[in-house]
Amino acid sequence: MSSRALWLRWSWRDLRARWAQVFALALVIALGTGTYAALLSTSAWRTESNDASFALLHVHDLRVALAPGSTVPEGSLLAVVRRLPHAAEVAGARERLIVPTQVAGPRGVLAPGELVGTGTGRGSAVDAVQVTAGRGTSSGVPAVVLDLAFARQNGLPASGLLRVAGGKLVRYTGIGQSPEYFMGGGGGTAVFLSQKTFAVLFSALRAAQDLAGAPGRVNDLVLTLKPGTSRAVLRGELRTALAAMRAPVSTTVTTRDDIPSYRVLYEDVKGDEQLWRAIAVLVLAGAAFAALNLTTRIVEAQRREIGIGMALGVRPRLLALRPLLFAAQVALIGVAFGIGVGYLIGIPLAGVFQSLLPLPVWRTPFQAGTFAQAAVIGFVLPFAAAAWPVWRAVRVQPVEAIRVGHLAARGSGLAPVLRRLRLPGRGYHEIPLRNVLRTPRRSALTLLGVAAAIATLVTIIGMLDTFRATLGSASAELLRTAPARVTVSLDSYYPVTGPVTGAVRRLPAAGKVQAGLLVPGTVRAHGTSVGVAAEVLPPGGLWAPALSAGHLTGGLVLSAKAAADLGVSAGDLVTFRHPRAAAGGLVTVADPVRVAGIDPNPMRAFAYLTPATAAPLFGLAGMTNLLTVLPSAGHSTADIQRALLNVPHVASAQSVQAATDGLRSSLDQFTSILNVAAAVALLLVFLIAFNTAAIGTDERAREHATMMAFGLPIRAVLALITAESVLLGVLGTIIGLGAGYGLLAWLTATTISSVMPEIGVTALVSTGTVTAALLLGAGTVAVAPLLTLRRLRRTDVPATLRVAE
Numbered sequence: 172m173s174s175r176a177l178w179l180r181w182s183w184r185d186l187r188a189r190w191a192q193v194f195a196l197a198l199v200i201a202l203g204t205g206t207y208a209a210l211l212s213t214s215a216w217r218t219e220s221n222d223a224s225f226a227l228l229h230v231h232d233l234r235v236a237l238a239p240g241s242t243v244p245e246g247s248l249l250a251v252v253r254r255l256p257h258a259a260e261v262a263g264a265r266e267r268l269i270v271p272t273q274v275a276g277p278r279g280v281l282a283p284g285e286l287v288g289t290g291t292g293r294g295s296a297v298d299a300v301q302v303t304a305g306r307g308t309s310s311g312v313p314a315v316v317l318d319l320a321f322a323r324q325n326g327l328p329a330s331g332l333l334r335v336a337g338g339k340l341v342r343y344t345g346i347g348q349s350p351e352y353f354m355g356g357g358g359g360t361a362v363f364l365s366q367k368t369f370a371v372l373f374s375a376l377r378a379a380q381d382l383a384g385a386p387g388r389v390n391d392l393v394l395t396l397k398p399g400t401s402r403a404v405l406r407g408e409l410r411t412a413l414a415a416m417r418a419p420v421s422t423t424v425t426t427r428d429d430i431p432s433y434r435v436l437y438e439d440v441k442g443d444e445q446l447w448r449a450i451a452v453l454v455l456a457g458a459a460f461a462a463l464n465l466t467t468r469i470v471e472a473q474r475r476e477i478g479i480g481m482a483l484g485v486r487p488r489l490l491a492l493r494p495l496l497f498a499a500q501v502a503l504i505g506v507a508f509g510i511g512v513g514y515l516i517g518i519p520l521a522g523v524f525q526s527l528l529p530l531p532v533w534r535t536p537f538q539a540g541t542f543a544q545a546a547v548i549g550f551v552l553p554f555a556a557a558a559w560p561v562w563r564a565v566r567v568q569p570v571e572a573i574r575v576g577h578l579a580a581r582g583s584g585l586a587p588v589l590r591r592l593r594l595p596g597r598g599y600h601e602i603p604l605r606n607v608l609r610t611p612r613r614s615a616l617t618l619l620g621v622a623a624a625i626a627t628l629v630t631i632i633g634m635l636d637t638f639r640a641t642l643g644s645a646s647a648e649l650l651r652t653a654p655a656r657v658t659v660s661l662d663s664y665y666p667v668t669g670p671v672t673g674a675v676r677r678l679p680a681a682g683k684v685q686a687g688l689l690v691p692g693t694v695r696a697h698g699t700s701v702g703v704a705a706e707v708l709p710p711g712g713l714w715a716p717a718l719s720a721g722h723l724t725g726g727l728v729l730s731a732k733a734a735a736d737l738g739v740s741a742g743d744l745v746t747f748r749h750p751r752a753a754a755g756g757l758v759t760v761a762d763p764v765r766v767a768g769i770d771p772n773p774m775r776a777f778a779y780l781t782p783a784t785a786a787p788l789f790g791l792a793g794m795t796n797l798l799t800v801l802p803s804a805g806h807s808t809a810d811i812q813r814a815l816l817n818v819p820h821v822a823s824a825q826s827v828q829a830a831t832d833g834l835r836s837s838l839d840q841f842t843s844i845l846n847v848a849a850a851v852a853l854l855l856v857f858l859i860a861f862n863t864a865a866i867g868t869d870e871r872a873r874e875h876a877t878m879m880a881f882g883l884p885i886r887a888v889l890a891l892i893t894a895e896s897v898l899l900g901v902l903g904t905i906i907g908l909g910a911g912y913g914l915l916a917w918l919t920a921t922t923i924s925s926v927m928p929e930i931g932v933t934a935l936v937s938t939g940t941v942t943a944a945l946l947l948g949a950g951t952v953a954v955a956p957l958l959t960l961r962r963l964r965r966t967d968v969p970a971t972l973r974v975a976e
Contacts, residue, residue: 182496189869193501195862196553199457199855200505204549205512206851207451211545212513212538213520214444221436223532228299229263230350230427231393232402235409238421238750238757239691240663240796242268242388245376251416252394255408260400265289265297267376267391270383271660271822273812274370276333276343280325281812283660283823284370286315286335287349288379297393298349300373301531304329305345313378317343318352318371319529325367335372336662338817339382348531349373354432368825383662384819402426421750421757435927436528442922446630449914450852451545453627455552457855460620463556464613464863478569487565494564498557502550509549510542516851602874603895606867614899617863621903622910624855625948629911629936630918631849632944636937637919641773641930648772649827653713657811659798660689662822664752667795671820675798678818680810682803685713686795688785692749694729694764694778696737703733703778705749706797707785713799716779721768728768728779732931736775739766752790762788773931800824856900856948860955864896868959875963876971885963892956897949904948911944912936 186193235248245266252264268288275281289298300316317327333341352371380386396405406424413422427433480490514537521535607614665671667686676684688707693700705727708715715723719731721741729739739745747764750757767784770777786792802811808826815824868875875888916934923932 179496181493182500185493185497186500192862192865193504195858195865196501197505197508199858199862200455200502200549200553201508201512202851202855202858203451203455203457203552204506204509204545205514205516206454207447207548208509208513208538208542208545209516209520210447210451211444211541212517212535213524214440214447215538215541216521216533216535217436217440217443217524217528219534219536220530220532221440223534224353224530225350225427225433227532228301228348228350229296229395230430230433231297232396232400232427233394233406233409234425234427234429235392235394235413236269236423236425237390238423238759239689240661241421241750241757242385242390243416243418243420245380245387245389247416248389248392251409251412252392255405255412257400257405257408260397260405261394262397263297263395265393266389267298267393268379268383268385268389269391270379270385270662272336272370272372272382273816273821273823274333274335274372275813275816276370277327277331278325280327280370281809282321282368282370283825284321284372286372286374286379286382288374288376288383297395298351300347300349302345302347303531304347305343313339313341313374313382314344315341315372315374315378316345316347318373319346319348320352320354320366321370322346323366323529333372334816335382336816336822337382337384337819341372341382343372347373348529351430351432353530354435354528419753419756419758421759423759438925442918442925445922446634446918449918450627450630453623453630453914454851454855455548457620457623457859459552459556460616460623460859463553463559464616464620464866477564478567481565482569491561491565494561495554495558498554498561499550502553502557505553506546506549509545513542513545602891603898606871606895607898617859617899618903618906620859620863621856621900621948621952622906624852624859625904625907625944626910626914627852627855628849628947629908629940629944630914631852632940633911633915633934633936634918636940637915637923637932637935640935640937641932645772645774648717648770651717652715653799653801654828655802655808655826656713657800657802657808657815657824657826659800659815659824660822661796661798662820664688664791664794664796665820667793671818672795672798674818675800675815675821678811678814680802680806680814682801682806683713684801685709685799687712687797687799688789688791688795689797690749690785690789690791692747692778694727694733694737694745694747696739696743696745699737701733701736701775703729704776705747705778705780705785707780707782707789709782713801716768716770716772716777718768719771721766723768723779724781724783726765726767726780726784728770729766730770730772730775730777730931732773732775732929733778734766734769735931736928741766741768747788749788751788752794764788775929775931853947853951856951857955860896860900860952861958863899863952864892864956864959867895868892868956868962872966872971876966876968879966880968880972885960888963889956889960892959893953896952896956900949900952901945903952904945907948908936908941908944 237243248266249264252258252261255261268286270286272284272286273282274284289300302316303319305316315333317333321327322329327346329346330342330344333343335341349371354366374382376389380388394405396402406426409424410422413420413424477490481487517535521533525533659675661671672684672686675681687709688705690705690707691702692705693702695701708723710723716728718728721728727745727747729737729745734740737745743766744763745766746761748759748761751760764784770779780788782792800811802808808828812824812826815821878888879885912934915936919932919934923930
């Protein structure tokens, strides 16, 4: 037999002798490599799907949006484009009318929303609407296409009747998508969280103008540019041309990077990739510690054989070959399993993402490069971990390696610390703690393996805790007083004592009605800009923010997140860019404003002023476009919303309670993605615990046989093994809790802040998560030793106690 075949046969014998531990360790490696490959494959899938979906529907390169409540004659914005110096570089242009609305429909649906009317400009379609169910046109009542995300979240059929603001009846003939609304909402502070509670209706421009009561008017323009054209140059030309229009108009020119759904979809891929890499590395680290643990014990079990080989003159590198072959075979088996595990994990992950992010195009090709990278890491990391004890073993003197029994002992680790400590109960009750202390290196490896898995679990669940706490903080602030109030948006600015507000006050369902203003703007300080929606609140009104610093009067109240991003505090000066009423329309101006106070709300867009501060800034004294309504006795918020459907010029009405409930409900959808990784982490803890218990049972077979010989029942021996495992599990869980919180804090400060800059989140691990981690960590490792019960029952006590020197 050749030497190569001899070594392979020898290492194969080692594999068979410990097949249970080898299988468990290979499965740990498979979980690490498979999880790594599957999670990182989703990043490539999402990037390819995003690119294809946005390209399919011709997402705009530039957008011109007029200030809310203002419009211009149809064709005037296209005329501006035609006069641009680089007009020839514009590939497509469309004028649109986008107005807020309220939607009541099948199955009790009642939600605020947006009506998007799209014209037919020159060139290719811009921000096209793809109908995925039903059809796009209909005769009779005005026809619209309902947003796919909203329809799915509310379980609506492919067609039906809707009632919109003004009490008008429309038929939605199909369900579809447009690039700006791939994640629902189309804007706001948390785009992807508004799919269930924000309805988007797409229609032809003429139909939207009729429904909005604005014939021949538009308030939006979208452009696509030819390849190679500078967006910055065209953006500057647009701003200059718009400022020179005869009729004053307040506009905002943005790029596709400013589309909330576009930014979140791409930034979320980068953020998720960081999270997936961190999770996969933790899982692989657990596999490496488990491999190191198993190989160390195998090498020590072969200590006498290695010593004899060295005494006979065998070169150390040949003696190292056998355990290294064993480690390589285990790693290869794990990697082979990992490819299958990754493929299987990828199937539910693809389904979850396709359900959560209903893009028009989904591409999920097999990522050979990602799987190859995972395979290399999955092989090298455990193999490198196994090489260390082998290198250590072949460097001892042969006489030391040949020694057995008490002569081989170099001490008892940390066990002597228990000599002066008397534990309650019988003497053998100290065995679990002594076993942990007398082999500190082995115990540390097990602790680190368990800690890596628990850290993964804590990071995953901690992200949910963090988001829930953030939304809870926002909800508590918004619902602190008058939680039943309804926010009513008007389609333009109207006198506070005019017929529009009078019609709302006369509704039987309406109790108290407070008139205010909601004006968009941009706050700038220290070179940083933050977009806000500034609400004018009268002192002593129905609701006011609970300030953490400063006062409501005397300036602009910013959220804590906005103040932190701008680097300002109460009393500082900022530049507030906002629309102001002028003869014939609205113009955009920039005014220095003092920060009057800080609102603890974590949502960055919320800002507040008093009428005294707002009057000279906006030039809209005595006008309103926002009403806050409390229901009268015996009526609910839904009663007010339905009654407001028939009031002219009421664009939308939204219950504050319903909005916060919708955010929380939508967040729960993300748990399905994280649950996959959490399940892997739990299985990893179990496998590491089983490996530790199985190896420990083999090593301490003589100790267990001795206890049985003295009459100790098998259940008592099993209880000692379980107690040792639980002790290691609890200590590993405590370490994992700290590591998991540290990783969560890092992800919160880097990834989440870049993906969702509109929300201020602080890393939080709830008491429930800590308790669950402790119970799961201790419980999982407590169950693992039960799998060694069969081996204990089959112990041949005389044969095990027999010693041959």
